[in-house]
Amino acid sequence: MARTAQPAALKLLKGRGDGKDSGDRPVNVGPAFRRIAPNPPSWLSTEAKAEWKRVVPGLTRLSILKEEDRAILAAYCETWSTFVDAIRQQHREGLTIDAKQGTLPHPAVGIARNAGRELRSFAAHFGLTPSSEQALARGADDGGEDDNPFA
Numbered sequence: 001m002a003r004t005a006q007p008a009a010l011k012l013l014k015g016r017g018d019g020k021d022s023g024d025r026p027v028n029v030g031p032a033f034r035r036i037a038p039n040p041p042s043w044l045s046t047e048a049k050a051e052w053k054r055v056v057p058g059l060t061r062l063s064i065l066k067e068e069d070r071a072i073l074a075a076y077c078e079t080w081s082t083f084v085d086a087i088r089q090q091h092r093e094g095l096t097i098d099a100k101q102g103t104l105p106h107p108a109v110g111i112a113r114n115a116g117r118e119l120r121s122f123a124a125h126f127g128l129t130p131s132s133e134q135a136l137a138r139g140a141d142d143g144g145e146d147d148n149p150f151a
Contacts, residue, residue, distance in 0.1 A: 035063045038070035040077075047081035048074070059126055076122035079115050086112035 019027055037060045040052045052073070059065045065073070089108040096103045124132040 033066040033068065035066055036060075037065045038067045038073065041070065041074050044074060044077060045081045047084050048077035051077040051080045055126070055128065062127075064126065072122065072125065076119070076126070079118045079122055083112055083115035083119055086115060 037056050040049060040056075044052060055077075056065065056073075086108040090106060090112065093106060093108070095106055095109055097106050098104075120129060123129045127133050
């Protein structure tokens with residue numbers, strides 16, 4: 001599985017200073033986007049708005065958000081909302097349904113599973129999973145294998 005490239009600001013957090021990552025490799029800071037949090041879209045669901053309010057302050061402190069991240073952040077938050085809705089439905093209605101063919105998995109089970117997969121993918125882009133956070137702390141691979149003889 002290929003690693004997701006991480007924002008330069010996250011690579012530098014645990015780096016050696018002077019623009020170097022933890023492996024003493026120079027970090028390409030990329031284009032000079034203004035590092036400010038985007039405003040949430042007005043159409044976010046209630047649960048998605050709550051998730052936006054939960055994650056944006058921390059991501060802003062790390063200086064990784066930019067206004068152009070609005071769409072991917074909204075997708076992450078709405079995916080979280082879908083996951084929560086599906087889990088709540090499972091809690092109310094159970095994991096299975098009775099059908100003509102017999103007992104089948106509740107449709108919410110598949111919805112939660114798919115949303116969970118998408119959620120992990122979106123979250124990794126922002127360093128919001130334990131494994132992506134650890135990769136950031138180690139100075140995650142920036143695709144510059146030629147600079148690292150041990151890669």
